[in-house]
Structure formats: structure tokens, C-alpha cells
Amino acid sequence: MDKIISGKAHTFGKNIDTDQIYPGRYLELVKPEDIAKHAMEGADPKFLEKYSKGDIIIADKNFGCGSSREHAAITLKTIGAGAVISESFGRIFYRNSINLGLPLMVCQGIKEFVEAGDKLEIDLEEGIVKNITKNKILKGEKLPEFVLEMMEAGGIKQYYINKNIK
Amino acid sequence: MHALEKILAKAAGRDSVSAGEIVNAKVDLAEVNDLYLQTIKSFYEMGGERVNDPDKITFILDHYAPAPSIQTASNQKEMREFCYDQGIEKLYDINEGVCHQVMVEKGLVWPGMVLVATDSHTTTHGAFGAFGTGVGATDLATIMLTGELWFKVPEVIKIEITGKLNPRVMAKDVILYIISKLGTDGAVYKGVEFTGETVKNMSIAERMVLCNMTVEMGAKTSYIKPDETTFRYVKERTGKDFKVEYTDEDYQYSKEYTFDVSDLKPQVAVPHSVDNGRDMDKVEDVKVDQVFIGTCTGGRLEDIEAAVKAMNGRSVHSKTRLLIIPASKEVMEKAIEKGYVSTLMKAGATFSSPGCGPCLGTHQGLLAPGEVCATTSSRNFPGRMGSTEADIYLVSPATAGEIAVNGKISSKKTLKEER
Numbered sequence: 001m002d003k004i005i006s007g008k009a010h011t012f013g014k015n016i017d018t019d020q021i022y023p024g025r026y027l028e029l030v031k032p033e034d035i036a037k038h039a040m041e042g043a044d045p046k047f048l049e050k051y052s053k054g055d056i057i058i059a060d061k062n063f064g065c066g067s068s069r070e071h072a073a074i075t076l077k078t079i080g081a082g083a084v085i086s087e088s089f090g091r092i093f094y095r096n097s098i099n100l101g102l103p104l105m106v107c108q109g110i111k112e113f114v115e116a117g118d119k120l121e122i123d124l125e126e127g128i129v130k131n132i133t134k135n136k137i138l139k140g141e142k143l144p145e146f147v148l149e150m151m152e153a154g155g156i157k158q159y160y161i162n163k164n165i166k
Numbered sequence: 167m168h169a170l171e172k173i174l175a176k177a178a179g180r181d182s183v184s185a186g187e188i189v190n191a192k193v194d195l196a197e198v199n200d201l202y203l204q205t206i207k208s209f210y211e212m213g214g215e216r217v218n219d220p221d222k223i224t225f226i227l228d229h230y231a232p233a234p235s236i237q238t239a240s241n242q243k244e245m246r247e248f249c250y251d252q253g254i255e256k257l258y259d260i261n262e263g264v265c266h267q268v269m270v271e272k273g274l275v276w277p278g279m280v281l282v283a284t285d286s287h288t289t290t291h292g293a294f295g296a297f298g299t300g301v302g303a304t305d306l307a308t309i310m311l312t313g314e315l316w317f318k319v320p321e322v323i324k325i326e327i328t329g330k331l332n333p334r335v336m337a338k339d340v341i342l343y344i345i346s347k348l349g350t351d352g353a354v355y356k357g358v359e360f361t362g363e364t365v366k367n368m369s370i371a372e373r374m375v376l377c378n379m380t381v382e383m384g385a386k387t388s389y390i391k392p393d394e395t396t397f398r399y400v401k402e403r404t405g406k407d408f409k410v411e412y413t414d415e416d417y418q419y420s421k422e423y424t425f426d427v428s429d430l431k432p433q434v435a436v437p438h439s440v441d442n443g444r445d446m447d448k449v450e451d452v453k454v455d456q457v458f459i460g461t462c463t464g465g466r467l468e469d470i471e472a473a474v475k476a477m478n479g480r481s482v483h484s485k486t487r488l489l490i491i492p493a494s495k496e497v498m499e500k501a502i503e504k505g506y507v508s509t510l511m512k513a514g515a516t517f518s519s520p521g522c523g524p525c526l527g528t529h530q531g532l533l534a535p536g537e538v539c540a541t542t543s544s545r546n547f548p549g550r551m552g553s554t555e556a557d558i559y560l561v562s563p564a565t566a567g568e569i570a571v572n573g574k575i576s577s578k579k580t581l582k583e584e585r
């Protein structure tokens with residue numbers, strides 16, 4: 001996991017639920033590369049045309065509320081999203097992302113701090129967001145120790161592979 | 167400690183735990199549904215060979231029951247084969263119904279247990295005093311591998327509900343009302359406990375509706391203190407010995423709310439957010455193309471019965487379709503026995519076999535762009551039941567029956583005649 005993540009911001013509103021991140025009609029897909037073709041499609045059907053690898057997703061609050069579908073985290077992980085920053089997250093989406101090693105940050109006031117297209121730099125360990133375009137800094141929350149450990153192992157799968165349980 | 171904390175403490179082999187701590191707890195039952203082939207993939211990717219305890223795992227094929235595509239048929243096939251290989255006997259196939267109803271009917275849920283499923287509505291099982299929570303595929307795979315999972319011990323919010331409900335006002339109206347007051351992020355990461363005389367007087371089915379929808383406020387789990395109603399239901403279904411955990415007198419809730427529902431009117435949550443609940447008589451008239459009665463929120467026998475009563479011998483409006491999908495085989499059998507199925511079919515309803523149906527927008531009654539649906543399910547997000555350009559209104563089963571007859575959601579005191 002990179003300590004410093006930088007990328008261009010894409011902004012979304014509040015309560016972006018998992019149906020908007022990954023519409024239910026594609027739930028039968030299994031391969032990550034197929035799942036990746038529908039990232040954020042319910043919220044913005046043109047999202048992938050504007051997106052480039054490493055970009056950062058900014059949301060108002062309660063991002064990833066709704067269903068437990070891991071597809072929502074898989075799709076963002078597979079397109080290589082740099083991170084997702086929101087004032088708060090849906091609980092299961094949060095867990096799924098951590099398990100897959102998709103970086104998240106909880107950060108109050110992020111919506112006013114960033115406009116679409118701004119270049120950002122994020123320090124996950126310190127919980128800091130820098131807006132390079134606007135030359136300002138905002139403090140978010142650090143990831144809990146336990147979660148950081150799991151992220152550093154590369155997600156929960158690697159964590160258990162290391163433990164070698166059959 | 168709260169009862170939920172005691173349950174987690176016991177499962178983690180500890181004397182006590184407190185909110186905010188992360189604990190590794192043993193899971194009594196892990197349920198996988200047919201959206202989650204990824205669970206099996208993650209299990210093998212993590213180096214798994216044999217599941218930790220096949221008796222503590224159940225697979226329920228409900229979201230795509232029966233399979234609408236070759237891909238889902240293949241996914242289900244792989245899941246069945248996994249169960250056969252691993253000696254998982256609790257495989258409930260496409261003939262059984264929605265996981266949350268099936269688990270309860272089959273006696274797999276009891277007070278004091280830890281239940282984890284690949285479904286957000288696992289909060290439902292708080293109705294039995296169980297610790298129930300939803301996770302994704304990889305979390306579930308770690309349970310299959312180790313029998314345990316990490317949990318952050320949640321703070322608990324107490325919601326007291328008082329007052330006698332008006333006729334035709336249902337648990338669904340109560341929870342839509344509460345969510346409209348607390349918001350879709352009103353309980354994120356929290357446990358939600360329901361207490362009060364209204365809850366005490368509720369049937370198991372009604373309690374399940376309350377707990378089911380707490381996830382729409384972001385809750386991690388929910389809880390209703392088990393009582394005679396609970397014990398009667400559970401003992402009929404399971405031979406399991408269980409120990410009930412009770413909350414200590416001095417437990418400090420993180421928040422407490424009281425709602426008096428004596429004057430509550432039927433509620434409608436208008437598009438596109440579950441917290442958009444309002445009195446039906448304040449909603450502007452809107453023509454409805456499809457009414458859906460079903461799901462783990464509103465597809466039980468009591469719900470179908472409420473619709474029959476609301477329709478009161480009248481037919482479905484000529485420009486509206488009424489789709490009914492019982493939550494389980496058992497519900498359907500009883501609805502047939504009681505004559506509800508034939509009454510409703512004569513009135514113009516369409517029945518499909520038990521399962522999730524169009525609730526999550528995969529099959530069996532999807533919406534076209536520009537269509538309007540009134541549904542007893544739990545979510546009205548854009549695109550949830552098909553086109554992102556369709557509008558979904560959440561209502562109770564009684565209200566759904568009324569709308570099916572009128573062909574529209576109407577402020578015109580629709581429920582008056584029956585009072």
C-alpha cells in the first residue's frame with residue numbers, strides 16, 4: 001500500500017448507495033475485470049469515460065450505504081481507484097473495502113474542500129488530504145491501527161494466506 | 167453491558183467487552199446467498215481446503231430463484247457442488263424462499279446467537295434477540311475458514327415505541343416514520359434496540375419488519391429483548407438449547423428516542439431515499455404501474471393477509487399490475503390454504519415463486535423507464551428495481567393493496583371506508 005496517494009478528484013453527493021456504485025442487474029458477473037466495467041454506473045453512466053487510474057472518489061456522506069454486495073468494492077478496487085474519501089461510509093462497504101485493500105478515509109468537510117477535477121494528495125497514515133490545485137490542507141481521520149495492519153498486508157485474503165490455515 | 171455486548175463477549179471468550187473495541191468472535195451460523203459465489207472463490211484464494219464447521223454454514227439460493235440467466239445458473243451450480251463437496255447439509259435451494267425468512271422458519275435462529283450473512287438485512291434477526299449482521303463475501307469466507315470474524319463492538323441506540331396503532335397502520339409504517347425522523351445515516355455502525363409497549367404487543371413478523379429496516383439507517387445490528395412471543399415461536403422451530411442474555415440495568419445507551427405512534431397514519435417513502443417517509447395524505451397523486459408485495463420486509467403471511475383485507479373483494483385497477491411473491495414456501499403454502507392466493511389471483515394479481523423477486527432489480531418484474539412502483543420492500547434507490555428512470559415508493563402491505571385497487575397513490579383518504 002502506498003503511503004501517499006495522489007490523483008484527480010471525482011465528486012459525488014450524499015447517500016451514494018451500492019446500487020449506484022454497482023447496479024444490481026450486473027450482480028451475476030464474477031470476474032473482477034467484468035465487474036470493473038460498471039463502476040459508478042448507477043450514479044453517473046459516463047463516469048468511466050472521465051476516469052483515469054488512481055483517481056480519487058469524493059463523496060458527501062454515507063457513501064456505500066445499502067446492500068452488502070462486495071461487487072461495489074471490487075469494481076472500485078479493480079479500476080484502481082486511488083482512494084475514496086467521504087464524511088462517513090456504509091458499514092459493510094467499509095469492511096469490504098478494507099478487506100480488499102481499497103483505501104478509504106473518513107473526513108469531515110471534504111465536500112466543500114474539493115471540486116471535481118482538483119488534484120489531491122492523501123496521506124492515509126496521518127489522515128491528511130492536500131488539495132494541490134487550491135493549495136490547502138484538511139485533516140481527516142487516521143485508519144484504526146488494526147485496519148491499517150490489514151491494509152498493509154494487502155487486504156484480509158493475504159492476511160489469512162500468511163496465516164496458512166487449511 | 168448491553169445484551170448485544172454480552173453475546174459478543176461470550177462468543178469472543180471474554181468476560182466483558184465495551185463499545186469501540188475490536189474482538190474476534192465465534193460465529194454460530196454463517197449464511198451465504200446466491201449473489202455471493204465470490205465467497206467460495208475467496209475461501210480458496212485464502213488457501214482454504216475444508217470449511218471450519220459445515221454444520222454452522224448454510225447456503226440459501228434466493229436472489230435468483232429460479233435462475234434467470236445462464237450465468238446465474240452456473241453460479242448456483244457451483245454453489246451446490248461446493249455444499250455437496252464440503253458436507254454442508256443446510257443447502258436451501260431455489261424452492262425455499264428469501265434467506266431471512268427461511269432461516270427463521272427452519273429453526274436456525276435463536277436468542278443469544280451470533281449470525282452473520284452475506285446480506286445487509288441480517289439485522290432482521292434482532293427480532294429474536296440474536297446478534298445478526300451482514301458482511302461481504304470475503305468476510306464470510308474468513309468465517310468458513312476460521313469459524314470466527316472480527317467485530318467492532320457497537321454502541322447501542324434505544325428506540326422506545328408507545329401507543330396503540332390505528333387499524334391498517336402496520337410495523338412498516340412505524341419504521342418508515344422512524345427512519346424519516348432519524349435519517350438514512352441515523353444509526354451508522356450502531357446497534358438499534360426497540361422497546362416499549364407497542365413492540366411488546368407486536369407479533370414476530372412485525373418485529374422482524376422493524377429490525378429488518380434498521381439497516382436503512384446504517385445500523386450494524388438490532389435487538390428486541392426476547393419475551394414469551396419470541397420463546398413460543400423459537401421453541402416451535404428449534405430444539406436448540408439457548409441462553410438469553412439481558413441488558414444490565416445501568417447500561418448507558420449512546421442515544422435514546424421515544425416515538426408515540428397512536429396517531430400515526432399510513433406512510434409512504436417517496437423516491438429516491440428511504441428517509442423520504444411522509445403521511446400518505448400529504449403525497450401528491452401519482453399513477454402506479456406496478457404494485458409489488460413481497461421480500462424479507464413485506465412478504466409474510468400477515469402481509470398478504472393485510473393486502474387481501476385492504477382490497478376487500480375489489481379488483482386490481484385495469485392499468486396497474488399487482489405482483490405478489492411470498493417470502494417463503496411455507497408462507498405460500500399457508501396463503502394457499504387460507505384461500506388468499508385464489509382470492510388475489512381472481513382479483514388480477516400475478517404470483518411468482520418464493521424468493522427475492524424484483525426487489526434488487528435482477529428479474530421477475532423489473533420496471534421500465536418512466537414507470538412507477540409501490541412496493542412493500544425496503545429500498546427505493548434509483549435503479550433498485552430496474553430502470554434508473556423508474557420511481558419507487560415504499561409502503562406497507564395494507565397500503566399496497568389499497569393502491570393496487572385505486573391504480574394510484576392518492577391523498578384522498580384512501581383508507582377511510584374500512585375504518
Ligand code: SF4
Pocket residue numbers: 229264265266285287460461462463521522525526543544
Ligand atoms: S428480499 Fe430484497 S432486501 Fe430481502 S434479501 Fe432479498 S434482495 Fe435483499
